[in-house]
Amino acid sequence: MKITGLVTVIICGALLIFYAMDFPDFGDGTSPASTYLSPYFIEHTIEDANVPNIVTTVLADYRGYDTMYETTVVFTAGLACFFLLRRKESQNPPARFYRHTPTGITLRIEEGGKLPAEGSKVFMRIDSLWAPDSLIIKNTCRLVIAFIQLFALYVVAHGHHSPGGGFQGGVLLGSSIILFAISNDLRRSIKRFNEKTSAILGALGVLLYAGTGFLCLLLGAHFLNYKALAPIFRSTAAMARSHGILCVEIGVAFAVMAVMIWIYYNLSSAGKHDEGL
């Protein structure tokens, strides 16, 4: 079986390389890919959508319909992780561990013992006997997270002009929360940004994208034809497209952020949503 697999892989690889030899050269200006549709996109982006970044226009407008489904794929991945991994049944372990924060001592409280108050500042619930607690990591991340989020907003908003946009900005936003979860622990992170929020926000992000498209449809144009939004934005058709792109980019950012966090919660704790990694 192993040998059959190896032979198949080698044949496939050899065929791929053999037929790749007929490819046009890198950066060949006369290849079909650069002479057929590209000139249209390069010449008409500004006039059509008033967006200097051609990639953004192709992604979110000319082929925005594909991108909507790519966002849906991201959301589906989050939903699939939840569906397959999440274990709702409460798994109360016989003993609970608490850290006494001022001294760093770990307490093991047997079932039936007196537990510290829920919102206690002095006692912190942990899930294993040894959970690292580092002042340096916590504080460094606390400082960095705010800047990551600020930069993420810039990336989302600036996708019209420079590399960036919803996917990249969403990843940054999501990773800032994940960084918080890693540097502190999952339970605290879930307290601030809970599962329900991430699930609903993920769906809401895609809904913002599809809803923008649907609004265009309700206003009488074709689905995702942002031109129809011109009366709402009180702008020209090209500017309406530009604003429409921003709307869907924000939707993408929400979806990607929330889904990344949701997937992290489920993967890092094997669906139990306890302390996590």
Added chain:
Amino acid sequence: MVQQLPALLIIVPLLTALVVAMASWISPRLCLPLTFSGLALSLAASIGVLMEVIAHGPVTYTMGGWNAPMGIVYVIDYLSSPILVVITSVAILNLISARKSVEESFPGKTGAFYSLYILFTTGMIGIVATGDAFNLYVLLEIAALTGYSLIGLGNDRAPLASLNYLFIGTIGASFYLLGVGYLYIATGTLNMADLARFMPQMADNSMVLFAFIICMTGLFIKMALFPMHGWLPNAYSFSSTAATGVIAPLTTKVMIYAMIRVGLYVFTPAYIFNTLHMSKAIVWVAIAAIVMGSLLALAQKSLLKMLTYIIVAEVGYMVGGFFLGNRMGITGATLHIINDAAMTLCLFMAAGAISYKLKDDSFASMKGLFRKMPVTMIGFGAGALAVIGIPPTCGFFSKWYLITGGMEAGQYGFVAALLFSSLVNAVLFFRIFEIAHFEPFADPHDHHHHGHSETVNEAPLSMVVPLLVVAAALIVLGIYSGDIVTKIIQSAIPAGIV
């Protein structure tokens, strides 16, 4: 309104899936009604589009208002419109039938299940409706991803079966994507109609040749054509019947649709049947699929496993029919997509009802089932007769076209394989009838054969009624198959094919 139907057809389920995903956190009771209404609206839209196509010819819809080849267009023509109706009806019928078992199998996760269920249907609709080769891949991703996760929850071995499916399925989808990439490099466009326009001058372009090989291989993997069927039997028999009830009738059939779409409307018949000399070889692969699928089905000891191998054989029918390259063969393959979806739905629904009641699907547990679940067995019997190919059920007619096509093309091997497979199917199903009718019911928990185990213990109405609807549809499809062929399918096949 009418011109927006192609978009509504797919956007309504997409929006519904998102709303259901949110509703599951706020008010879980709303999930089922929302799912039902979303799919019902989509069914209505698909019927509307079918009427429109029959009355006024193919409908195109430009997404974002950008014309092809700049933007993405939806083209709903004679080939896609009937399949769309099939997809939406299968999804809604199975939803009704699966309701009870969803609530039992996925407590606390029904909202997520319904959302994934609608997204799966959305993906299938998109694959069929699109006129863009890359957009097809994106929707394929959605359909596949939701399929893996729906299959992943079932009995203990479902996660592993799903993981296997995920690996193989991803390879298949990537092959298709690579093929589209090669086509884009060779032509600079992704629009199907535009690609087809370039084909005559590409007859001896090696990139296009490789694109054809790798696209088709990818689709063959996704449709589980023998010998690439390894992922299918376990994936379809270990998971919940609520999920397989929609996945088994649709996935392989829609992939065959994609093969026909890409074959006829991207690579063009002139290229695949005249320029290339591969179709004979592919027909032989299909013959192997039919024979092996039938033989492997014969070797199974449980109902669901047997049905999955029948699917493997049926895939061979359609691939072979298409690559016969003549009008009869392609008509048969297209008609069989519709019929086979209905037959598979019927059999899987019946199997779902049986395993819902018995918690088991081995042949041994089916003793006396005609007395215990008479209505379910009537539905099952209708499905079985259709698969065997007995008139007036629909299975007979598509098989008739396929056999005639094989005769015309001089492919007697294919004809023989079809007849052999029909015989094997007859043996398979009459063996079950014999067990279920003549052998007394044995209660697995009670080995002393008390009288109460002989009484009627039918599946709930929500399972039985959709099953009977599908069983009736098998006969209606059979009776009207002449109309379906002359009014719809004949116009779907390009005029060049005789």
